[in-house]
Amino acid sequence: MSIQEQIRDQLNGSSIVLYIKGTPQMPQCGFSAKAVQLLSACGAHFASYNILENPDLRQGLKEFSNWPTFPQLYIRGELVGGCDIMVELNQKGELKKLVDQAQS
C-alpha cells in the first residue's frame, strides 16, 4: 500500500485524526502538546499518529495536504489546520462544535 493510501485509510478509520510529533501521552513538541490538550478539552476521541517514528508518513502528509507543518488535525478526512488554527477555532468556540459534529 502506498503512503498516500495509508493516509486515506487512517483518515477513513477515525473521524478525528491528529498527526503529531510524539504521542498524546508524551508529545515531543510544544505545538503538538497544545493540539492534544485542546482536543482533549473538547472531549474528542481521536486517533493519533507519531510522524517522528515514520519519516515516510511525515513526508507523505506534507504532500497529501500540501501543508508543511505539524501538528495536522483532520476531521472527517478534511484538514482543519495546525496548532494556531486550533487555538483560533477554540477561542471562537468552533473547535468543540467541529468535534461534537464529528462524533455525533
Next chain:
Amino acid sequence: MSTRAVIEQRLRAAFAPEKIEIRDDSAQHAGHASAREGGHYHVLIVAPAFAGLSPIQRHRRIYEALGDLKLAGIHALSLQALAPGEH
C-alpha cells in the same frame, strides 16, 4: 540575510501588509531535539489580502509565499494572519 529578514521580505512582497511583526522564539527552544532543523518564529501579519479567507486559506497563502520552510531556515512557524479591522 537572516531567516527573519527572508520571512519579512517574502511576506511583504506577497501581501503588502499594513502590519507585520516577526518574533524569533528560537532561544526558547534551544536544545530541543529538532531545533537544529532551524529556528522557531512567530509572525503577526495584517493584510487586506486575507479578508474573506478562512484561517486555513490564509495559512496556505503564507506557506506558498514563503516557499520551502526548511530551506528558508524555519523549523517551526506560528502564524496569526488577520485582515484589517480584525486586529
